[in-house]
Amino acid sequence: AQTVTQSQPEMSVQEAETVTLSCTYDTSESNYYLFWYKQPPSRQMILVIRQEAYKQQNATENRFSVNFQKAAKSFSLKISDSQLGDTAMYFCAFMVQTGANNLFFGTGTRLTVIP
Amino acid sequence: GAVVSQHPSRVICKSGTSVKIECRSLDFQATTMFWYRQFPKQSLMLMATSNEGSKATYEQGVEKDKFLINHASLTLSTLTVTSAHPEDSSFYICSALPLPGGTQETQYFGPGTRLLVL
Numbered sequence: 001a002q003t004v005t006q007s008q009p010e011m012s013v014q015e016a017e018t019v020t021l022s023c024t025y026d027t028s029e030s031n032y033y034l035f036w037y038k039q040p041p042s043r044q045m046i047l048v049i050r051q052e053a054y055k056q057q058n059a060t061e062n063r064f065s066v067n068f069q070k071a072a073k074s075f076s077l078k079i080s081d082s083q084l085g086d087t088a089m090y091f092c093a094f095m096v097q098t099g100a101n102n103l104f105f106g107t108g109t110r111l112t113v114i115p
Numbered sequence: 116g117a118v119v120s121q122h123p124s125r126v127i128c129k130s131g132t133s134v135k136i137e138c139r140s141l142d143f144q145a146t147t148m149f150w151y152r153q154f155p156k157q158s159l160m161l162m163a164t165s166n167e168g169s170k171a172t173y174e175q176g177v178e179k180d181k182f183l184i185n186h187a188s189l190t191l192s193t194l195t196v197t198s199a200h201p202e203d204s205s206f207y208i209c210s211a212l213p214l215p216g217g218t219q220e221t222q223y224f225g226p227g228t229r230l231l232v233l
Binding site: 033035037042043044045046047050095097100101102103105106107108 | 147149153157158159161164172206208210212220221222223224226227
């Protein structure tokens with residue numbers, strides 16, 4: 001069974017500062033994908049960043065980057081130069097590469113960017 | 116690219132009536148679509164996986180006769196909540212998985228449908 005754990009229910013960060021959201025997961029699979037999705041107040045789920053487990057290089061997307069530690073089963077999200085529009089719920093998610101393509105979600109971290 | 120729409124965005128209905136929610140992938144084809152339910156301040160709960168041309172696969176505890184899913188084409192899946200009751204009030208979200216050859220193994224989400232059953 002796959003589980004995803006986000007241990008920080010809520011976080012806040014000052015505008016323009018950097019914040020890191022934690023995510024750990026548990027699986028016996030060796031090939032999988034990891035995702036961070038953002039859900040702003042509009043409730044639209046938006047893909048932030050994606051990481052293939054077979055890639056050692058950490059994924060980056062502009063101000064968003066991940067620290068993927070496969071051995072530790074850790075997948076944290078770093079947001080640099082935080083903006084007010086980054087205020088949202090952030091969900092970490094896991095998908096087995098070969099299978100039903102189901103996403104397993106963590107419980108989410110509510111991030112507030114303070115002006 | 117990779118836009119998914121849902122209709123309606125919100126619906127209010129009387130107890131005992133049925134409600135149909137549509138999920139469309141606008142600029143890609145999807146053999147697989149997913150239906151989620153989200154309670155306030157909680158994570159997404161997978162209800163069922165919908166595959167084009169075949170029966171949906173329901174998660175444990177989800178009543179297939181209550182939540183009817185039809186995936187009639189590569190761009191459309193529908194969720195019908197039959198004989199809706201107040202406890203079915205929730206936020207329903209669909210997602211679509213593009214065909215292999217595109218951005219694989221990434222689900223793209225619709226904007227959600229808020230259902231309120233009176």
